[in-house]
Amino acid sequence: MNTSQERRLKKILALPTAPFRENAVTAYATEFCGRSRIPCFNDPAGNVIVGAKDRAAYRTIARGTAREPLRLFIAHTDHPGFHGLERLGRNRFKAIWHGGSPVKHLRGARVWIADQAGYQGHGEITSAKIHKAGYAITELTIRAADPGILERPAKSLFGGFGFRAPVWQSGERIYTKAADDLVGVFAILETALALKKARSRRPFLGLLTRGEEVGFVGAVAHFELGWLPPGKKQPMCVSVETSRTLPGAIIGKGPVVRLGDRRTVFDPAGLSVLTELAARLLPGKHQRRIMDGGVCEAAAATAWGLPAIGISVPLGNYHNQGFEGGADCRGPQGPAPEFVHADDVSGLLRLCRGLMEPRLGWDDAWRTTRARLAKNSRRYRREFA
Numbered sequence: 001m002n003t004s005q006e007r008r009l010k011k012i013l014a015l016p017t018a019p020f021r022e023n024a025v026t027a028y029a030t031e032f033c034g035r036s037r038i039p040c041f042n043d044p045a046g047n048v049i050v051g052a053k054d055r056a057a058y059r060t061i062a063r064g065t066a067r068e069p070l071r072l073f074i075a076h077t078d079h080p081g082f083h084g085l086e087r088l089g090r091n092r093f094k095a096i097w098h099g100g101s102p103v104k105h106l107r108g109a110r111v112w113i114a115d116q117a118g119y120q121g122h123g124e125i126t127s128a129k130i131h132k133a134g135y136a137i138t139e140l141t142i143r144a145a146d147p148g149i150l151e152r153p154a155k156s157l158f159g160g161f162g163f164r165a166p167v168w169q170s171g172e173r174i175y176t177k178a179a180d181d182l183v184g185v186f187a188i189l190e191t192a193l194a195l196k197k198a199r200s201r202r203p204f205l206g207l208l209t210r211g212e213e214v215g216f217v218g219a220v221a222h223f224e225l226g227w228l229p230p231g232k233k234q235p236m237c238v239s240v241e242t243s244r245t246l247p248g249a250i251i252g253k254g255p256v257v258r259l260g261d262r263r264t265v266f267d268p269a270g271l272s273v274l275t276e277l278a279a280r281l282l283p284g285k286h287q288r289r290i291m292d293g294g295v296c297e298a299a300a301a302t303a304w305g306l307p308a309i310g311i312s313v314p315l316g317n318y319h320n321q322g323f324e325g326g327a328d329c330r331g332p333q334g335p336a337p338e339f340v341h342a343d344d345v346s347g348l349l350r351l352c353r354g355l356m357e358p359r360l361g362w363d364d365a366w367r368t369t370r371a372r373l374a375k376n377s378r379r380y381r382r383e384f385a
């Protein structure tokens, strides 16, 4: 990343977002595209489509070129968080949680509070109910630091876990209230910008979705539109995510060629292209594994019959759960800032751009493997005798 890319990344990471309360992020994406003269528009669900100015342009690009499939890059604009529900007295309100969350050390934990206009202040959790399966908060009460915040209806408020700042850096680690999946949004916008600067006409679209954390709601709404062509003209969907760090997917060792998630493995031919690309562009500086710490939008695409692959950036303290601990963590499984490594994000940008190279062999992804195996097989043929 150069310094202006780092600045843009931090700007996105600082934006408030929660499921269905993504407007600061979608507004940023729209403004970024406008400034960079990249066409974009909203689909009927409010997902942002990057790289086409309207539905007609989308359909033309979606058919791909004669030789190359559309690469449809997908990232989500939300992050687990709460929606205000009702005011309780002078300075407290009840809220509903959406998505994953820490489940310990919650009382007294700091939260940021925003409305459609942006950040409005902060508060702390006074009580929280946990889902009976034990994996996340369902309901909580929050005491606002400034009671003035409740002059507006509680239902207009939303928020998430807050820390010393929305984003800060320590060495190569970038800490934030939410890297998942704002890093993915950043990578797709930067890819669009790089293609724009190169005057590329290759088939690219970005799909920045809403409500991913509660079951890919934006992505599913988009797939249900039926805008993507079936059969031989199918796109290659590329999920761009941050994913819970796992053995073999270590923070700082490079982006991960994501072979699958907790739900399914991904498209073998597409993964063969991505694997060869990563070996060429990031030798020794990428990782490769099934990231089964969570499910991603590539699984949703697969369920809708679309070939899909994934790239992940290893994520510390996934969904603000203190798995890795560190700065501002309130204890094991307690609230903690998410963090990513700057080099992993740089590697992600290289892979995203690389996937837009011409002649990657999407139509016959196993050609090199087949040639190598055939050559080896001929060497041993006399052993059959």
Ligand SMILES: [Zn+2]
Binding pocket: 076, 180, 181, 212, 241, 242
């Ligand atoms: Zn995510």
